[in-house]
Amino acid sequence: MIKNICCIGAGYVGGPTMAVIAQKCPHIKVTVVDLNEKRIAAWNDKDVNNIPIYEPGLSEVVAEARGRNLFFSTEVDKAIDEADMIFISVNTPTKTYGVGKGMAADLKYIELCARQIARVAKNDKIVVEKSTLPVRTASAIKDILEHTGNGVNFQILSNPEFLAEGTAIEDLFAPDRVLIGGDTTPEGQKAIQALVDIYANWVPKDRILTTNVWSSELSKLTANAFLAQRVSSINALSELCEKTGADVNEVARAIGMDSRIGSKFLKSSVGFGGSCFQKDILNLVYIAKSYGLNEVADYWEQVIIMNDHQKRRFAKNIIKTLYNTVSGKKIAFLGWAFKKDTNDTRESAAIYVADDLLSEQAAVAVYDPKVGEEQIQFDLNYLETRSESENQKGVQVMTNAYDACKNAHAIAVLTEWDEFKTQDWQKIYDNMLKPAFVFDGRNILNKEELEKIGFIYQGIGSR
Numbered sequence: 001m002i003k004n005i006c007c008i009g010a011g012y013v014g015g016p017t018m019a020v021i022a023q024k025c026p027h028i029k030v031t032v033v034d035l036n037e038k039r040i041a042a043w044n045d046k047d048v049n050n051i052p053i054y055e056p057g058l059s060e061v062v063a064e065a066r067g068r069n070l071f072f073s074t075e076v077d078k079a080i081d082e083a084d085m086i087f088i089s090v091n092t093p094t095k096t097y098g099v100g101k102g103m104a105a106d107l108k109y110i111e112l113c114a115r116q117i118a119r120v121a122k123n124d125k126i127v128v129e130k131s132t133l134p135v136r137t138a139s140a141i142k143d144i145l146e147h148t149g150n151g152v153n154f155q156i157l158s159n160p161e162f163l164a165e166g167t168a169i170e171d172l173f174a175p176d177r178v179l180i181g182g183d184t185t186p187e188g189q190k191a192i193q194a195l196v197d198i199y200a201n202w203v204p205k206d207r208i209l210t211t212n213v214w215s216s217e218l219s220k221l222t223a224n225a226f227l228a229q230r231v232s233s234i235n236a237l238s239e240l241c242e243k244t245g246a247d248v249n250e251v252a253r254a255i256g257m258d259s260r261i262g263s264k265f266l267k268s269s270v271g272f273g274g275s276c277f278q279k280d281i282l283n284l285v286y287i288a289k290s291y292g293l294n295e296v297a298d299y300w301e302q303v304i305i306m307n308d309h310q311k312r313r314f315a316k317n318i319i320k321t322l323y324n325t326v327s328g329k330k331i332a333f334l335g336w337a338f339k340k341d342t343n344d345t346r347e348s349a350a351i352y353v354a355d356d357l358l359s360e361q362a363a364v365a366v367y368d369p370k371v372g373e374e375q376i377q378f379d380l381n382y383l384e385t386r387s388e389s390e391n392q393k394g395v396q397v398m399t400n401a402y403d404a405c406k407n408a409h410a411i412a413v414l415t416e417w418d419e420f421k422t423q424d425w426q427k428i429y430d431n432m433l434k435p436a437f438v439f440d441g442r443n444i445l446n447k448e449e450l451e452k453i454g455f456i457y458q459g460i461g462s463r
């Protein structure tokens with residue numbers, strides 16, 4: 001029976017997942033550790049609304065379990081030493097250097113964790129991969145752990161996370177399935193059972209799936225590749241709809257009613273973002289190539305190519321519609337996060353659209369209910385397209401939609417936040433330059449209503 005869990009990495013995956021495990025299993029002590037002191041301090045903030053991750057329902061779960069059996073700490077070694085089970089939930093960004101640059105996952109944080117566990121562990125441990133990892137990472141971790149020479153036995157499990165940001169708590173409370181991969185040996189099966197028993201505290205048994213390690217690792221990449229492919233597929237059709245006069249929303253509805261296709265993940269948009277889709281597909285492509293499977297690699301790479309095209313053509317269309325120049329024109333961005341109900345901006349389409357418009361000398365004004373100036377500047381600076389001072393000059397960040405849209409030539413909706421639907425659109429219109437354009441990159445606004453006010457409205461995938 002597991003009594004003591006340690007999770008390395010207090011991010012978007014580790015934080016919410018451990019909070020829910022602690023809430024559902026009061027008999028297990030859960031310690032989440034991170035090297036980032038600021039992040040840990042925020043998780044421990046007396047005011048539970050100041051935790052570093054915005055997720056509906058998360059602060060309530062943290063409030064209930066924190067200090068009882070949920071702890072946040074920077075003492076990594078101590079937590080590893082005390083734990084029977086260690087989750088690795090550190091980030092695995094795409095490599096920005098060397099072999100596999102821009103494609104392969106950077107495993108240096110994972111390797112550091114494995115070496116740290118190897119150094120510190122004095123008794124047998126179950127190590128659980130929670131981060132999304134390329135297939136066969138478990139075997140690399142195993143290699144490192146088994147060569148420490150201190151006689152400790154390790155079992156490595158793969159337990160990929162399927163939660164989506166913005167609905168993380170719902171997804172953790174009632175997952176479609178929990179996937180656990182482990183060794184086929186008796187010791188491996190015992191380790192699998194230990195983790196099954198934890199989830200069984202709240203997840204129905206028939207939703208807990210066990211497989212071998214490789215199937216589990218590959219399933220995570222495949223699930224994200226299939227989801228992203230649906231978005232790219234409908235986005236590819238959106239461009240054709242704009243040319244032909246078909247309406248992508250009507251098409252999505254019509255095909256989604258076919259039970260073999262299903263209605264979810266068919267929302268045409270300015271392009272998918274988030275920390276997973278692009279990274280996981282690039283990973284899949286890289287793995288396929290490394291086995292010489294070029295057709296397989298090209299097939300999946302097309303999903304990314306389509307997504308890049310969708311972001312780029314959104315920016316291009318704004319420029320073209322504003323009489324082929326946005327130089328010196330104020331463009332208001334509603335939304336910066338990669339989807340609603342999260343403060344995460346990783347790979348958000350907004351970053352790339354802003355980058356293109358800034359290169360055309362537009363003045364961008366952003367309002368996002370959960371993302372502030374520091375993050376927005378960080379995201380743009382990360383691209384290294386221009387100097388930090390130029391980004392600073394080019395982008396203003398506002399605390400409400402009305403200020404962002406004041407004196408703007410055009411509005412671009414980049415994130416589908418609910419509050420954008422219920423703004424006083426007449427008031428926004430009155431304070432804009434005319435003609436006043438709206439480019440709805442999420443198809444969330446009411447076209448007829450906006451046109452009645454006087455806006456020139458363009459959604460995605462319809463004329």
Ligand code: UDX
Pocket residue numbers: none
């Ligand atoms: C298809 C559409 O399903 C139908 O809605 C449309 O009206 C006509 O085209 P059909 O070609 O008769 O129907 O058969 P379908 O069941 O779709 O199978 C098409 C091919 O895909 C078959 O060769 C089938 O063996 C193959 N297939 C289907 C797979 O290889 N794997 C699957 O999971 C499903």
Ligand code: UDX
Pocket residue numbers: 161162163164165166224227231264265266267268269270271272273274275276277338339
């Ligand atoms: C995804 C997977 O859904 C989750 O299972 C996995 O664990 C992590 O990656 P996440 O990235 O948090 O989750 O969000 P998701 O809801 O999948 O959306 C990803 C992107 O696709 C967002 O930018 C979203 O706006 C976009 N999207 C999604 C669309 O443009 N249209 C859709 O129909 C659905």
Ligand code: ADP
Pocket residue numbers: 008009010011012013014033034035036039076089090091092109112113131275
């Ligand atoms: P994810 O979305 O995968 O959760 P995040 O970047 O939000 O990714 O979180 C990963 C966390 O892991 C970060 O807070 C980072 O500081 C932490 N981390 C990375 N490497 C280590 C390590 N060796 N020891 C402890 N924490 C680490």
